[in-house]
Amino acid sequence: MDSADYALFRRQLMAWYSVRARDLPWRRTADAYRIWISEIMLQQTTVAAVIPYFERFLTRFPSVEDLAAAEEADVLRLWEGLGYYSRARNLRRAAQVIVEQYAGRFPADVAELQSLPGIGRYTAGAIASFAFDLRAPIVEANTLRLYCRLLGYEGDPRAREGSELLWQFAEAILPRKNPGLLNQALMELGATVCIPRNPQCDTCPVQRYCAAFRENRQESIPRPKTRTKITDITEVSIAIQQGPxxxxRRRTEKERWAGLWDFVRFEIDPGDPSNLIDFMVETVRTKTGLSIELGPQIVELKHGVTRYRITLRCFVAHRVKGRLLAREEWKWVAPESFHEFPLSVTAREFAVRLTP
Ligand code: SF4
Known part of the structure; x- marks a missing residue:
């Protein structure tokens, strides 16, 4: 495509977008705060899953000042179930920087936005172009796929060379006027028409500019990510009971789901059932300082985290004696108060089963 093609490309895309754009809550605003929250939530998460979270979050923290003043546990509680919890912790930290260093106003500058916790090149471009109409390019999952197909790019779009090519293209197609709207239209096209499998080329407004379509290579572009090998592991979660x-335990900064609360949890070797009970009792003693009497298994849960497929066996146990080790943060909590704590998804499922 040359610059004359770009102009036609944009016109056709915008004509399509004006009638086909989905009405999403974060599209009804040019408010940087709302745009930022939605973009962070949408990373790794579908639009349908994000909508109720977005609405609840904005009701609870309607402004950047409210978020900056929030307790981390309250932010995590609202994030519970969305996963990738560092996003929530970074949101709160970035809100504090915006309040303290920018008097509560988002900087209208890509580099300054990118210096905030949790804001990468894409998110900075989205905020800069949607909220401030700056000519800032964006490449995220949907536009990455779309640009690869438009360019017929068969290399690895995540490697340096491919990534540079896509960012250059993303910048080259932006107009001087309303670049934010064009970015939104490109993302929408990637999300709804130029989809990963069976792209809807027959209804695509930019089909004539698409190299992959011309050469019938839509299905092989972009090059798929190399698959990560999945490892099966078994863990136990032990709800130690004392009275009601x-x-x-609050998970530490070095662990996955940092800041969330959980029952005592660790990995076991399921291949050695003879010593399993002794191993569990001893591990609990080492981790908590408490001696326990192990009760029945309540439920077995399956879930995936990054490259692990986890089988989680959930037990109750009774405290017999001992004092809790001071190096950890613990709380004895009655089931009716579980809702006050942000829990990992599996801890919540287990907690529900412990609630009368
Ligand atoms: S023609 Fe097909 S492959 Fe090309 S951009 Fe449109 S939907 Fe994607």
Whole structure:
């Protein structure tokens, strides 16, 4: 495509977008705060899953000042179930920087936006172009696929060379006027028409500019990511009971789901059932300082985290004696108060089963 083609490309795309754009809550605004929250939530998460979270989050924290003043646990509680919890912790930290260093106003500058916690090149471009109408390019999952197909690019779009090519293209097609709207139209086209499998080329407004379509290579472009090998592991989650309360532990900064609360949890070797009970009792003693009497398994849950497929066996146990180790943050919590704590998804499922 040359510059004359770009102009036609944009016209056709915008004509399509004006009638086909989905009405999404974060599209009804040019408010940087709302755009930022939606873009962070949409990373790794579908639009349908994000909508209720977005609405709840904005009701609870309607402004950047409200978010900056929030307790981390309250932010995590609202994020519960969305996963990738560092996003929520970074949101709160970035809100504090915006309040302290920018008097609560988002900087209208890509480099300054990118210096905030959790804001990468794409998110900075989205905020800059949607909220401030700056000519800032964007490449995210949907536009990455779309640009690869338009260019017929068969290399690895995530490697340096491919990535540079796509960012250059993303910048070259932006107009001087309303670049934010064009970015939104490109993302929408990638999300709804130029989809990963069976792209809807027959209804695509930019079909005539598409190299992959011309050469019938839509299905092989972009090059798929190399698959990560999945490892199966088994963990146990042990709800230690003392009277009417159960022991919760706050997960530390170095662990996955940092800041969330969980029952005592660790990996076991399921291939050695003879020593399993002794191993569990001893591990609990080492991790908590408590001696326990192990009760029945309540439920077995399956879930995936990054490259792990986890089988989680959930037990109850009774505290017999011992004092909790001071190096960790613990709380004895009655089931009716579990809702006050942000829990990992599996801890919540287990907690529900412990609630009468
Ligand atoms: S013609 Fe097909 S492959 Fe090309 S951009 Fe449109 S939907 Fe995607």
């Amino acid at each position: 309360q159960f022991l919760l």
